Amino acid sequence: MGTVILGTGSCLPDKIVTNDDIAKIVDTSDEWIRTRTGIRTRRVCGQDEQTYNLATRAARRAIAAAGIGVEEIGLIVVATISSHTLMPSSACLVQKELGATKAFAYDINAACSGFLFGIDLAHKYVQADHGMKVLVVGAENLSSRLNWSDRNTCILFGDGAGAAVVGYRDGASGYLGANLRSDGSLWELLYMYAPKSSNPDITHEDHPGTYIIMEGKEVFKHAVKAMEDAIHGVLAREGIGLDAVKLLVPHQANIRILNKLAERLQMPADDVVINVSEYGNTSAASIPIALDEAVRAGRIQEGDVILLCSFGGGFTWGATLIKW
Numbered sequence: 001m002g003t004v005i006l007g008t009g010s011c012l013p014d015k016i017v018t019n020d021d022i023a024k025i026v027d028t029s030d031e032w033i034r035t036r037t038g039i040r041t042r043r044v045c046g047q048d049e050q051t052y053n054l055a056t057r058a059a060r061r062a063i064a065a066a067g068i069g070v071e072e073i074g075l076i077v078v079a080t081i082s083s084h085t086l087m088p089s090s091a092c093l094v095q096k097e098l099g100a101t102k103a104f105a106y107d108i109n110a111a112c113s114g115f116l117f118g119i120d121l122a123h124k125y126v127q128a129d130h131g132m133k134v135l136v137v138g139a140e141n142l143s144s145r146l147n148w149s150d151r152n153t154c155i156l157f158g159d160g161a162g163a164a165v166v167g168y169r170d171g172a173s174g175y176l177g178a179n180l181r182s183d184g185s186l187w188e189l190l191y192m193y194a195p196k197s198s199n200p201d202i203t204h205e206d207h208p209g210t211y212i213i214m215e216g217k218e219v220f221k222h223a224v225k226a227m228e229d230a231i232h233g234v235l236a237r238e239g240i241g242l243d244a245v246k247l248l249v250p251h252q253a254n255i256r257i258l259n260k261l262a263e264r265l266q267m268p269a270d271d272v273v274i275n276v277s278e279y280g281n282t283s284a285a286s287i288p289i290a291l292d293e294a295v296r297a298g299r300i301q302e303g304d305v306i307l308l309c310s311f312g313g314g315f316t317w318g319a320t321l322i323k324w
Contacts, residue, residue, distance in 0.1 A: 002130070002168050003123045003175035005322065006068065009061025010162040010292040011054045012279065013043040019155070026151040033155045038255020042158030042280035044143045050084045052093035054161035055139035058288070059094060062135065062163035065295075070098050073165075074132040075125055076105035079114025079284035081192065081313070082141045083107060090139060103135070111190075112251050112312025114138055114284035115162070116180060116320050119308075122166035123175045130168040137163040138284035145192060147211040156254065157212065158280035162288025173323035176305075179234035180318035186222065189215045190313040223253060223311040224260045230319035231265065231309055238321055244305050245271070249294060251310035252276035252286045261309075273299070283312065300324050 018041050019030035033039055045054070055078055063070060076098075078091040085093070091105035110117040115138035122134035139161035146154045166175075192212045197203045227250065235242060248267055250258055255276055262272050273290045282289060287308055294300050304324045311317040 002170060003126045004167060004169045006133070006165045006167045007062045007064070007066030008162070008164050008288065008292040008295050009058045009063070009065055010160065010289045011057035011061070012160045012289070013045045013049045013054065015044045015046050016041050017044045022155055025148055026154060028151050028155060036256070037156060038276050039155065039280045040277045043160055045141045045159045049141070049159070051080055051082055051139050051141040052090045052097065054141070054159065055090055055094045055137045055163070056097040058139065058161040058163040059098060059135055059137055062165050066165040066167070068133060068165065070100045071102055072133050073098070073100045073103045073135050075122070075134045076100060076103050077118045077121060077134065077136050078107045079110060079118045079136070079138045080107055080140055081109055081111055081283060082145050084141065084144070094137065110284070110312065110316045111314055112253070112281070112283045112286060113180070113310040113314070113316035113318055115287045116178065116308055116310050116318050117316070119164065119166065119320060120178045120180060126166055126168050133165060133167040135163060135165055137161060138286070138288045140283045140285045142212070142283060145210060145212055147209065150211070152216060153212050153214055156281050158282050160279055160282040160285045160289050162285050162292050164288060164291070176240070176321040176323055177234050177238045178318060178320040179230045179237065181226070181230060181316070183315045186315045187313070189218045189222070190315070192313070220257060222315060223257050224264065226315070226317040227261055227309045227311050227319065228264050230317055231307060234319045234321050240305065240321065242267070245307050246304035247271055247273060247294060247299060247306045249273045249287055249290050249306060249308045251312065252279065252290060253281050253311065286310070
């Protein structure tokens with residue numbers, strides 16, 4: 001198709017929060033968290049580390065890796081559920097910070113699947129205009145959206161950002177296809193309300209606050225099957241066997257979901273990128289961070305077929321197939 005990822009980048013906050021640190025504020029332990037989630041540490045934002053700050057730093061690294069100038073970026077898409085402003089978008093703030101004066105910018109909200117949705121958007125823009133270069137960023141400051149007294153959620157999430165520059169290369173395979181899905185009927189299993197309404201006629205009396213709320217066991221049941229089905233769907237559509245896939249880069253939700261997915265796909269552990277132990281669940285930032293680390297570690301080479309897959313609030317989920 002000619003749509004290719006020209007460069008990737010990522011950025012993590014400086015502060016590392018361990019399971020022992022979490023155990024000081026809620027009734028839990030390092031062993032309890034590790035055995036149930038696989039998470040050992042997560043990054044938490046500090047001063048000058050708002051969502052757009054992380055997004056900008058990841059973007060600069062992706063642009064440098066792509067070997068292009070900021071002035072070549074025509075569109076900036078930031079996938080996030082934790083922008084510190086509802087208006088302007090994080091993407092507009094990233095555009096300002098980068099000085100990308102020729103780009104237009106907007107955010108998308110698809111929770112943990114946001115980066116996949118953003119890459120698909122970028123593909124369509126690039127196919128319509130081969131000269132366009134799109135910056136896609138997944139960035140989250142989830143520590144600002146957690147109820148730190150709820151051990152069911154505060155142990156899981158972390159902050160970070162990852163980015164990719166998408167463009168056109170004549171004759172390249174690049175973006176092969178995607179299978180993206182949503183099901184709004186299940187929203188109450190994983191959600192986060194906006195700030196309480198100032199209009200009394202539409203105010204929820206039992207407004208729980210602007211925190212992530214999740215029914216973990218129910219989400220687990222849906223997540224593995226949904227991602228598995230999405231993967232088989234995109235492979236069948238593109239006529240590619242799973243044995244042709246060099247690397248799977250899944251959303252880093254928790255180790256049980258990752259292990260179960262790899263088991264169902266019968267993929268060796270070495271063929272799956274896993275970093276959840278270090279960063280926890282960073283929602284829309286999860287896949288681009290893992291992708292950037294895999295690229296920089298030399299795990300992805302030109303010509304490799306890779307799979308990206310995710311599942312998140314909405315529900316949203318999907319799988320994306322790329323020939324590097």
